[in-house]
Amino acid sequence: xxxxxxxxxxxxxxxxxxxxxxxxxxxxxxxxxxxxxxxxxxxxxxxxxxxxxxxxxxxxxxxxxxxxxxxxxxxxxxxxxxxxxxxxxxxxxxxxxxxxxxxxxxxxxxxxxxxxxxxxxxxxxxxxxxxxxxxxxxxxxxxxxxxxxxxxxxxxxxxxxxxxxxxxxxxxxxxxxxxxxxxxxxxxxxxxxxxxxxxxxxxxxxxxxxxxxxxxxxxxxxxxxxxxxxxxxxxxxxxxxxxxxxxxxxxxxxxxxxxxxxxxxxxxxxxxxxxxxxxxxxxxxxxxxxxxxxxxxxxxxxxxxxxxxxxxxxxxxxxxxxxxxxx
Amino acid sequence: xxxxxxxxxxxxxxxxxxxxxxxxxxxxxxxxxxxxxxxxxxxxxxxxxxxxxxxxxxxxxxxxxxxxxxxxxxxxxxxxxxxxxxxxxxxxxxxxxxxxxxxxxxxxxxxxxxxxxxxxxxxxxxxxxxxxxxxxxxxxxxxxxxxxxxxxxxxxxxxxxxxxxxxxxxxxxxxxxxxxxxxxxxxxxxxxxxxxxxxxxxxxxxxxxxxxxxxxxxxxxxxxxxxxxxxxxxxxxxxxxxx
Numbered sequence: 001x002x003x004x005x006x007x008x009x010x011x012x013x014x015x016x017x018x019x020x021x022x023x024x025x026x027x028x029x030x031x032x033x034x035x036x037x038x039x040x041x042x043x044x045x046x047x048x049x050x051x052x053x054x055x056x057x058x059x060x061x062x063x064x065x066x067x068x069x070x071x072x073x074x075x076x077x078x079x080x081x082x083x084x085x086x087x088x089x090x091x092x093x094x095x096x097x098x099x100x101x102x103x104x105x106x107x108x109x110x111x112x113x114x115x116x117x118x119x120x121x122x123x124x125x126x127x128x129x130x131x132x133x134x135x136x137x138x139x140x141x142x143x144x145x146x147x148x149x150x151x152x153x154x155x156x157x158x159x160x161x162x163x164x165x166x167x168x169x170x171x172x173x174x175x176x177x178x179x180x181x182x183x184x185x186x187x188x189x190x191x192x193x194x195x196x197x198x199x200x201x202x203x204x205x206x207x208x209x210x211x212x213x214x215x216x217x218x219x220x221x222x223x224x225x226x227x228x229x230x231x232x233x234x235x236x237x238x239x240x241x242x243x244x245x246x247x248x249x250x251x252x253x254x255x256x257x258x259x260x261x262x263x264x265x266x267x268x269x270x271x272x273x274x275x276x277x278x279x280x281x282x283x284x285x286x287x288x289x290x291x292x293x294x295x296x297x298x299x300x301x302x303x304x305x306x307x308x309x310x311x312x313x314x315x316x317x318x319x320x321x322x323x324x325x326x327x
Numbered sequence: 328x329x330x331x332x333x334x335x336x337x338x339x340x341x342x343x344x345x346x347x348x349x350x351x352x353x354x355x356x357x358x359x360x361x362x363x364x365x366x367x368x369x370x371x372x373x374x375x376x377x378x379x380x381x382x383x384x385x386x387x388x389x390x391x392x393x394x395x396x397x398x399x400x401x402x403x404x405x406x407x408x409x410x411x412x413x414x415x416x417x418x419x420x421x422x423x424x425x426x427x428x429x430x431x432x433x434x435x436x437x438x439x440x441x442x443x444x445x446x447x448x449x450x451x452x453x454x455x456x457x458x459x460x461x462x463x464x465x466x467x468x469x470x471x472x473x474x475x476x477x478x479x480x481x482x483x484x485x486x487x488x489x490x491x492x493x494x495x496x497x498x499x500x501x502x503x504x505x506x507x508x509x510x511x512x513x514x515x516x517x518x519x520x521x522x523x524x525x526x527x528x529x530x531x532x533x534x535x536x537x538x539x540x541x542x543x544x545x546x547x548x549x550x551x552x553x554x555x556x557x558x559x560x561x562x563x564x565x566x567x568x569x570x
Binding site: 180199 | 376377378397398399401402403407408410414415416417418419423426427428430431434436439475476478479
């Protein structure tokens with residue numbers, strides 16, 4: 001087990017160097033950074049959607065807050081975008097409180113629908129607000145003036161920044177799943193009524209999960225904006241942002257520590273490949289892939305690929321191995 | 328008085344499921360609630376457990392008014408309950424299920440785990456501690472529910488048909504477990520269809536019919552009461568019993 005963790009950590013740590021000799025080194029390093037970014041967003045969603053089972057389809061509002069604030073500070077007041085990162089987290093926490101308090105009275109798909117409604121409302125408001133760049137969006141510094149602009153030509157510095165944030169997020173999640181909070185959230189996912197009868201203050205704990213999830217989703221949004229140097233209502237607040245967070249987590253395994261990372265490691269290269277192979281017309285194919293994945297996960301393996309591995313593939317392999325030993 | 332429910336009524340629209348029911352339970356008692364299907368006992372039970380808010384009346388637990396308190400407050404005060412259809416956390420292991428209950432009094436993971444393991448052993452689930460709850464059959468699930476509630480360290484335990492659907496052998500083992508819980512000082516209110524359980528365990532029985540309590544007393548008094556016989560078996564049997 002420990003060996004597996006070390007191998008994973010080493011692979012992630014040395015990935016940019018391992019591909020450095022390749023002809024497409026820059027492309028692969030950029031894809032590596034995008035995989036980590038997707039893993040951060042999906043792991044953040046996973047706290048609420050995976051562990052607590054509250055399927056938010058409106059997490060784009062937190063992602064957008066994180067993406068808009070750094071670029072807004074830069075564009076409006078020429079302040080370093082980095083200052084906007086904690087501001088984005090603050091705004092997201094506030095949003096989480098405002099949205100969570102009334103919507104956590106709702107359960108199941110009613111909660112999901114409410115989150116879609118709030119996120120879409122925010123997207124429409126931002127799309128029509130000139131101060132926030134309206135439909136055109138906001139831009140960051142084209143050329144780096146200071147290191148704290150976090151504007152780099154190479155993807156490698158982004159890769160390591162994203163890796164650091166992902167490591168912190170996974171550590172927080174690991175700690176959470178071993179604590180009372182983690183147990184309570186899983187109990188809430190399994191059944192609110194029995195959880196309450198055991199003394200779990202369900203709404204309070206759902207709110208904790210939402211706030212933690214919102215803070216890290218906002219961070220993912222900020223990192224996206226700092227890397228691309230641009231955000232508009234669709235790329236920061238569109239419903240597909242939320243959908244991607246969900247699919248990435250669900251594909252790998254919602255409610256597991258490494259599921260979102262696994263989902264990102266599959267989905268992002270797949271998305272990049274379709275875009276590369278089919279050019280502009282390939283962007284539509286991404287959504288067809290998303291839809292197919294949703295149907296396949298829902299029908300055959302709601303626990304995602306990690307669940308498939310742990311409960312179906314690994315036991316069979318173990319049986320076969322034991323059989324061979326016995327023979 | 329540990330539990331005092333006074334003139335509790337619950338209506339769903341124009342339908343009155345419970346009409347002015349009283350229940351007083353002293354600490355250390357085992358009280359049985361029986362009645363035909365649809366008599367209102369589960370609704371009354373859910374009002375006591377905090378799952379339903381009574382339309383009228385008042386419920387006091389150890390002097391604290393819990394009439395409109397949510398279930399988590401009930402649990403914190405020391406009222407634990409099981410469900411008619413076991414509501415175990417299917418994807419969690421048996422140990423994790425019980426730890427959820429143990430966290431109520433022991434916020435630290437190590438202490439909660441230790442307590443949960445003690446209770447799992449006591450309830451006879453030790454061998455399956457690391458299995459997922461979904462792997463258990465009905466008797467195991469019912470035991471797990473009891474274990475989970477025990478982990479919250481209740482003073483009053485409400486058992487909602489905790490022994491229904493078990494074989495005679497399993498019922499005997501489950502009854503032994505209930506006695507052991509009672510020996511620990513937990514007061515019990517039991518809703519049960521299995522008369523053997525009520526007659527053996529309860530010292531006092533209340534009989535529900537059509538939302539009303541129609542009889543109360545010792546198990547022997549109650550089973551011989553013509554009103555009870557009539558409620559269970561029909562009017563003819565009630566008259567025969569009176570003769």
